[in-house]
Amino acid sequence: MAMTLRLTNDEDRALGLLASAWGCSKQEAAKRAILTSATRLLDDAAVEQLAREVLAEHDSSHAQLEERIRSAERPRTTITFDKD
Numbered sequence: 001m002a003m004t005l006r007l008t009n010d011e012d013r014a015l016g017l018l019a020s021a022w023g024c025s026k027q028e029a030a031k032r033a034i035l036t037s038a039t040r041l042l043d044d045a046a047v048e049q050l051a052r053e054v055l056a057e058h059d060s061s062h063a064q065l066e067e068r069i070r071s072a073e074r075p076r077t078t079i080t081f082d083k084d
Contacts, residue, residue: 005030008082 007015012026019029035051038044 010081 015026015029015033018033019026022029022032024032032054035047035054038047039051
């Protein structure tokens with residue numbers, strides 16, 4: 001399903017940083033972020049399984065992905081979001 005995602009400059013920057021940390025495109029980072037958030041917030045076995053499958057497609061293990069995120073260079077600036 002196609003979808004247009006409209007982001008503020010700050011949100012786009014945050015998505016870019018996330019994509020860089022994960023070593024993927026912004027589109028893939030958005031999909032991973034949605035699944036990660038849904039997995040943490042919802043008690044849904046289907047969502048959890050989908051998240052595991054997506055991670056398995058792109059990384060040989062979840063531990064490797066977590067290590068890449070932890071070792072990614074963190075910016076020293078603070079991200080602030082515009083109020084709409």
